[in-house]
Amino acid sequence: MESARVTANGIEFAYHEWGDGDRLALCLHGFPDDAGTFDTLAPRLADAGFTVVAPFMRGYGSTGPAPDGDYSASALGRDALALADALGGDLDLVDPIVVGHDWGAVAAYAAATIDPEAFTHLVGMAVPPGFPTNALGHPRQWLRSWYMGFFQLPDLPERALRAEGFALVELLWGLWSPTWDYPEARIESVRETFRTPGTVAAALAYYRQLARGLVARNPFADRDGSGIEVPGLVVAGADDGCIGSELFADVDDAFAADSRAVAVRGAGHFVHRERPAVVAEEVTSFVGR
Template sequence: MRSTRVEANGLTFECLVEGDGDRLALCLHGFPDDAGSMAPLQERLADAGFTAVAPYMRGYAPTDPAPDGVYTASELGRDAVALAERLCAEHDLTEPVLVGHDWGAVASYVASVSSPETFERMVTLAVPPRFDALLRAHPGQFVRSWYMWFFQLPDVPERALRWNDYALVEFLWGVWSPTWQHPPERFEAVRETFDTDETLENALEYYRQISGGLFERAVTDRTPAVDDEPHIEVPTLVLHGDEDSCMAPALFEDIGGVFAAGTPHRVVRVAGAGHFLHQERPDVVGEEVVEFLTA
């Protein structure tokens, strides 16, 4: 694994790079996590002929914080498009594909809708498309998403997450992936990331800047219907774990309506995996991802 810095969308992104193939696989991490979480997938993508690049997302040190303080999903999507374009241009890479976990999945959905011509294929992990529209049909998800409400509070979430050396982060990993025995070095790396500069504050802004009031829309009649929103035109594989206690597996059962007519898409439920399925079942998930992206 090597690192590089990339200028894109007005920021300098620190990126972890695996492989030297002629195709780009842009791998976007989630929360509470960092770019190192994508290593199991990067290794398998590199073996399949990709240059797999995992940036620290905006605000996650050593990537720059947003100079304008913007951490919206729309801006995350613009980051993904700009990174792909810059990496392809600078390193003579072709046929870019996108892989996103958690917030990285959110960024991937936005990028695929805003710039469908940029990516050949897309894989998302642990978060379904149009999560806001699904909330009304699955009210039990409100309970699972308690942390999103909590993170709206000023100051308190930062103190809670830092308490007892980030014990809450480890608690969330344990709840969301109940059978995962995470490596101590992985937790230590994430703890160090959140302890650098204002990474934790920036990461929480992702939740505080959810556009339009996610929960307010979900409990009123102002949540746009799926048919009223832009449809995904990029061939997509959606993977989720059957033990995920963060996102209910039922959310993934009927998402076909978000894809444009004729757009290939698959949903795969990974047995024995929770929210961090690419780290819990790296061989199973890696095989699904590589097979789809090289088809």
């Protein structure tokens, strides 16, 4: 794994890189997490012929904050498009794919909506297209998503995240992936990312701006209702305690292009960490080696 920096969409992004294949796999992390989350999946994608790049998302760690304060889904999508363009040119890569987990999946869906020609395939993990609008019809999901409501409060969420050495991060990981025996080094890396000035405020801004956007529209939806025009693979952990499996039932309806939904047994929300070999095989099979 190598670390580097690139400027895209007006932001300087820090990123990790694996492999030297001729295809770009842009891997985008979620919350509460960082770019290191891909360090078990990325080598497997690299072995399949990809150069894998995992940036710290806008506002996270040593990646710069949003210059205009925008942490909306569309801003994340524009980041993904700009990163693919910049990295593809710098590294001389072709046929890019985008792989997103959690908020990274949101960014992938948004990027495919904004520019369907930018990526040959997209992979969304742990968050289905249409969430959270589709959650309105699933009362059990309201309980699972309690933290999203909590994050709308002023001041208290910032203090709660920082309390007791970011114990809330470990609580959420335990609730969302109840059988995952995660390495202490992995969660300590995430704690260190959240200790970076500005990261907590940025991470909460994702949720706060999402809530405001939902008042007017579904921020993950395509513009004209015809469906996402990029072939998509949506991967869920069968034991996810964050987003219920029932919300993945109608994934095909969100796509105008070919799509596939996969539920991975023995995995929760962090499916790519819990079952990296299974996820890598699903990804490489779907996008072509």
